[in-house]
Amino acid sequence: xxxxxxxxxxxxxxxxxxxxxxxxxxxxxxxxxxxxxxxxxxxxxxxxxxxxxxxxxxxxxxxxxxxxxxxxxxxxxxxxxxxxxxxxxxxxxxxxxxxxxxxxxxxxxxxxxxxxxxxxxxxxxxxxxxxxxxxxxxxxxxxxxxxxxxxxxxxxxxxxxxxxxxxxxxxxxxxxxxxxxxxxxxxxxxxxxxxxxxxxxxxxxxxxxxxxxxxxxxxxxxxxxxxxxxxxxxxxxxxxxxxxxxxxxxxxxxxxxxxxxxxxxxxxxxxxxxxxxxxxxxxxxxxxxxxxxxxxxxxxxxxxxxxxxxxxxxxxxxxxxxxxxxxxxxxxxxxxxxxxxxxxxxxxxxxxxxxxxxxxxxxxxxxxxxxxxxxxxxxxxxxxxxxxxxxxxxxxxxxxxxxxxxxxxxxxxxxxxxxxxxxxxxxxxxxxxxxxxxxxxxxxxxxxxxxxxxxxxxxxxxxxxxxxxxxxxxxxxxxxxxxxxxxxxxxxxxxxxxxxxxxxxxxxxxxxxxxxxxxxxxxxxxxxxxxxxxxxxxxxxxxxxxxxxxxxxxxxxxxxxxxxxxxxxxxxxxxxxxxxxxxxxxxxxxxxxxxxxxxxxxxxxxxxxxxxxxxxxxxxxxxxxxxxxxxx
Amino acid sequence: xxxxxxxxxxxxxxxxxxxxxxxxxxxxxxxxxxxxxxxxx
Numbered sequence: 001x002x003x004x005x006x007x008x009x010x011x012x013x014x015x016x017x018x019x020x021x022x023x024x025x026x027x028x029x030x031x032x033x034x035x036x037x038x039x040x041x042x043x044x045x046x047x048x049x050x051x052x053x054x055x056x057x058x059x060x061x062x063x064x065x066x067x068x069x070x071x072x073x074x075x076x077x078x079x080x081x082x083x084x085x086x087x088x089x090x091x092x093x094x095x096x097x098x099x100x101x102x103x104x105x106x107x108x109x110x111x112x113x114x115x116x117x118x119x120x121x122x123x124x125x126x127x128x129x130x131x132x133x134x135x136x137x138x139x140x141x142x143x144x145x146x147x148x149x150x151x152x153x154x155x156x157x158x159x160x161x162x163x164x165x166x167x168x169x170x171x172x173x174x175x176x177x178x179x180x181x182x183x184x185x186x187x188x189x190x191x192x193x194x195x196x197x198x199x200x201x202x203x204x205x206x207x208x209x210x211x212x213x214x215x216x217x218x219x220x221x222x223x224x225x226x227x228x229x230x231x232x233x234x235x236x237x238x239x240x241x242x243x244x245x246x247x248x249x250x251x252x253x254x255x256x257x258x259x260x261x262x263x264x265x266x267x268x269x270x271x272x273x274x275x276x277x278x279x280x281x282x283x284x285x286x287x288x289x290x291x292x293x294x295x296x297x298x299x300x301x302x303x304x305x306x307x308x309x310x311x312x313x314x315x316x317x318x319x320x321x322x323x324x325x326x327x328x329x330x331x332x333x334x335x336x337x338x339x340x341x342x343x344x345x346x347x348x349x350x351x352x353x354x355x356x357x358x359x360x361x362x363x364x365x366x367x368x369x370x371x372x373x374x375x376x377x378x379x380x381x382x383x384x385x386x387x388x389x390x391x392x393x394x395x396x397x398x399x400x401x402x403x404x405x406x407x408x409x410x411x412x413x414x415x416x417x418x419x420x421x422x423x424x425x426x427x428x429x430x431x432x433x434x435x436x437x438x439x440x441x442x443x444x445x446x447x448x449x450x451x452x453x454x455x456x457x458x459x460x461x462x463x464x465x466x467x468x469x470x471x472x473x474x475x476x477x478x479x480x481x482x483x484x485x486x487x488x489x490x491x492x493x494x495x496x497x498x499x500x501x502x503x504x505x506x507x508x509x510x511x512x513x514x515x516x517x518x519x520x521x522x523x524x525x526x527x528x529x530x531x532x533x534x535x536x537x538x539x540x541x542x543x544x545x546x547x548x549x550x551x552x553x554x555x556x557x558x559x560x561x562x563x564x565x566x567x568x569x570x571x572x573x574x575x576x577x578x579x580x581x582x583x584x585x586x587x588x589x590x591x592x593x594x595x596x597x598x599x600x601x602x603x604x605x606x607x608x609x610x611x612x613x614x615x616x617x618x619x620x621x622x623x624x625x626x627x628x629x630x631x632x
Numbered sequence: 633x634x635x636x637x638x639x640x641x642x643x644x645x646x647x648x649x650x651x652x653x654x655x656x657x658x659x660x661x662x663x664x665x666x667x668x669x670x671x672x673x
Contacts, residue, residue, distance in 0.1 A: 381649060382656045393660075399653035403646045410642060465639040473650055480654070487665065 003129070003184040010175070011191060013072050014043030016079035021046070027260045030206055032086045037199040038245060038264065041192060041238075045271050047072075048171040051178070052325060055154035065178050109471045110214060116478050117218045121194055123485065124231040128190040130492040131502045132182040133509040137233045138539035142182055145174030146539060156333040158350045159547040159555040161359075164339050166326035168274040169235040182539075185233045193230030196241040197221050200447055203248050207417050208455060216454030220447055222481040225395040225440070228488065235275055236443045242272035243282040243444035247424065250286060251417055254293050257302070259311060262290070266315040270322025272444075277341075281435065282444045283319060285427050289420065290315055350554040358551045358600070365389030366437040373433055377401050380439065392438045397446055398477055400453040404460075408452060411459035418455050421448045510537060512625040516580055517541045519621045520628060528577045533609060534601060535582035535626075546576060551600045558605060564612035568631070577631055579617060581609070584625040 018039025022029075029035040047068070054064050073080060132142055140162045147163075148154050157163040162170075169189075176185035200220050204213035221227055230237040249265035252258075269286055272279035294308040327337040336348025340359070343351045366372055372390045379385030381402045386393045408418065425448050432442035457474065461467050495505035506514040517540035520530060529544040536552070538545045550558045556574070561567050571579075613619075617629035 378652075381653050383660075384656060396653075396657065399649045403649035403653070407642055407645065410638065460642065463635075463639050463642075465636060466643055469643055470646065473646060476650075480657075484661070487661075 003180050003187055006176075006180050006184050007187045007191065009069065010044070010047070010179070010188065011040065012080055012083060013069055013076065014047060015039045016043065016076040016083050017046055017072055018043030019083065020076055020079050022264075025260050025263060027258075027264060031202070032090070033198060034202045034206070036083075037195050037202055038249075040195045041242060041245065041271065042267070044172055044188070044192070045168060045274075048168055048175060049325065051175050052154065052171050052329075055148055055174075056329065058153040060148055060152045060154065060178070062178050065175065109475070110211065112475065112478075113214050113218050116222065116482070117214065119482075120218075120221050120227055120485065121197065123489075124190060124193070124227055127489055127492055127496050128186040128231040129183055129498075130186070130496040131505055132186060132233050132539070133506060133514075134232050134234070135510070135537065137182075138510065139536040141170050141233050141235060142173055142177060142185060143537070143539040144170055145177045145185075148174060149178055150542075154329070159553040161340070161552040164330050164334055165277055166274045166279075166323065166330075167235075168271060168326075169238045169276075172238075173233050182233065186231060189233050189238060190231045192238045192241055193226075196230070196237065196244065196447075199241070199245060199248060200451065203244075203251075204451060204454060207251065208415070208458075212451075212454045212458045215457055216451045218478065219398075219400065219453050219457075220450035222478055223395075223397040223446060223450070224481060224484055224488075225397050225443065226446065227481075227485060228395050229440075229443075236440050239272055239275040239279055240444040240446060242268050242275055243279060243286070244447045246272060246283070246286050247289075247448075250290055250293070251420070253290075254420075257297075259314075262311055262315060263318055265290070266318035267322060269315070270319035273319065273323045274326055278435075278441050279444075281431050282428070285424060285431070287312070287315060287319075288427070289424065352554060354559070355551070355554050362551065363436045363438065363441075364434075366391075366433070368434055373430075376429060376433060389437050392440075394439055396439075397449065398481070400449055404453045404456050405449065407460065408456045411456060413459055415455065418452055421452055424448055425452070506540070512584070512623050513537050513582065514540050515623055516621060516626040516628055520578070520580070523620065524578060524628075529575050530628075531571060531576045531579040533579055533581045534585050535580065545580075546574065548579075549600070550602075550605060561608070564608050564615055567608060567612050568616045571631060578620075579613070579627075579629050579631065581613070581627045581629070582625060583627065 015036050016039075018041070019035060021042055022035065022039060027038075029038070050068055051060070051065060054060055054068070132138060140160055144157065144160060144163045144167065147157060147160075169192075172188055173185035176182070176188045197217055197220065201213045201217045204216045221230075226237060246265045246268035249261045249268060253261035253265060265286065269279075269283035273283050291312055294303070294311060297303045298305060298308050330339045330348075331337040334348040334350070336343055336346035336351075338346070339348040340351040340356060343356065344353070366389050372385070372388065375385060375390065379391040380397070381399050383391055383393055383396060385391045405422075408414075408422070425445055428442055428445040428448075432445075435441070457470065460470055491509065492505075494500035495502065513535055517538075520528070521540075521542045524530070524543055526543070529546065530538075530541060531546050531548050532538055533548040536547050536549055538547075546555065547553050548556060550556075556570060561570060613627070613629055616632050618632060619627060619629050621628035
């Protein structure tokens with residue numbers, strides 16, 4: 001429960017810091033909640049940047065973080081006081097009768113929407129207390145931060161591909177780890193997810209009406225893709241949040257012509273790029289939207305060419321300044337500011353053309369044909385394109401893309417914001433088509449789908465013939481998603497509610513790798529350095545480790561290793577003392593349904609590994625799936 | 633097009649894609665439910 005206290009502290013200071021920054025920029029909001037929705041990610045990002053700089057300078061200590069938070073609290077005590085006054089007066093002034101009258105609460109459809117809108121986030125709140133165990137989280141999102149904290153410094157991790165990408169949200173999670181543990185990191189991710197939900201609500205309230213706000217918010221948060229990812233220490237939902245805030249700000253700028261909203265949009269575009277490389281795609285599209293708005297204003301003589309140019313330049317410069325620390329970090333560690341991209345120009349460390357091709361194949365199994373492009377909406381709705389590599393089999397977002405979105409063109413009332421959302425959606429999905437088959441990588445399209453759906457459904461519900469049937473269908477969707485939520489998360493509730501110990505939970509999830517890590521921590525010397533072969537989940541290991549993955553690292557260059565003797569020499573050169581082998585883990589290629597691939601653990605490498613283990617190692621641990629061997 | 637016809641066609645459109653989505657979704661999840669595996673990751 002200490003995590004809750006730390007969370008409250010971090011949230012209050014972040015929102016106060018964000019509010020101060022926004023006050024300094026001079027932005028006014030329609031309501032306190034709208035202000036908080038922008039303040040929280042801004043303040044939390046500022047704290048993350050502060051710890052990034054502290055880490056680069058070698059001051060990554062809990063005491064330093066506490067001092068920074070204390071200094072911020074002192075500097076912002078008036079803002080903190082004002083914030084707490086707003087929160088307590090909102091609670092004090094809340095009148096249930098007024099709420100019932102305002103939202104027309106009775107036994108009706110919208111009452112059920114409100115109940116579900118409270119239920120999904122509430123259940124996710126409890127689930128946030130489940131210890132982190134998902135693959136990407138314990139492979140790098142939290143594992144990276146743990147390595148930095150152990151070294152008290154942000155260090156170069158040459159074998160961990162993702163550590164050299166912009167990783168703002170992972171740095172926020174590092175703050176959570178430094179202050180407490182992985183659960184606090186989960187709670188930070190959850191909090192940003194709730195702020196995201198609130199931002200969709202406030203956006204729709206500002207541009208449409210209350211009912212569209214309720215519908216869009218629930219449609220969004222009840223997507224399995226969203227509610228499953230928004231309470232774990234992944235970064236996708238949080239990336240989509242930053243991108244959405246940038247879109248939000250651009251829409252307000254388009255209406256109000258207040259340049260400060262343009263600057264705010266640029267800030268969040270920069271924060272989006274700083275969160276994940278794919279954020280750059282979203283930022284480029286938002287910039288293109290801005291240019292269209294400026295061209296329209298120039299053509300209608302609302303501004304001159306010089307102002308339009310200055311505003312577009314300001315957007316780019318602000319976004320660039322926000323991203324710059326990550327470019328400098330990457331340049332300092334690898335010699336390439338945009339590592340591993342453009343490595344043929346910058347010649348950054350530990351990467352080459354072969355690895356880049358392998359990563360490109362991993363990210364995009366899709367053949368870029370017209371047929372595959374036209375079937376994209378069908379594949380998003382049914383995921384049937386997974387056998388063609390047109391989409392991955394991942395969490396989905398329901399039938400809305402085809403069932404509801406096309407009906408916009410047949411409802412009476414059109415809206416400029418919805419028109420621009422369709423344009424954004426079209427461009428996002430088209431660009432994604434050429435870059436990746438993984439639907440999560442275009443997650444910033446999802447809030448647009450939810451808002452368009454909310455708008456269209458609101459119009460359709462005015463048609464008497466449709467109204468009852470549509471409400472039943474929507475309730476079916478929400479009920480199905482609720483059942484899925486319970487089924488998918490049932491295994492985590494005991495640990496989340498404290499009814500199961502963390503140790504017991506981890507023995508099942510993720511299972512063998514946790515037990516093997518425990519063995520390593522209890523039996524291997526402090527100076528041990530472990531090679532992780534056919535697994536990358538080092539979060540539970542309290543010793544040094546290196547990824548052996550031929551695809552995602554070139555630190556160990558398999559093109560130079562022809563035999564087990566070469567492998568032994570190379571591992572000895574790198575100071576590796578032990579090897580952990582996961583014999584049961586494979587990355588399944590959906591096109592060929594095989595464990596290995598020609599760009600990852602090839603049959604030759606696996607056979608070489610077997611000979612290496614026999615000739616040069618001694619087995620210390622074997623749990624059936626995982627071996628831990630000591631190098632001779 | 634008459635309003636009633638338009639409304640019926642829109643409803644049929646929605647129902648068609650609902651059936652498409654949930655047919656494949658249930659086909660995906662049913663084996664997991666049958667094995668009593670709290671499914672997914």
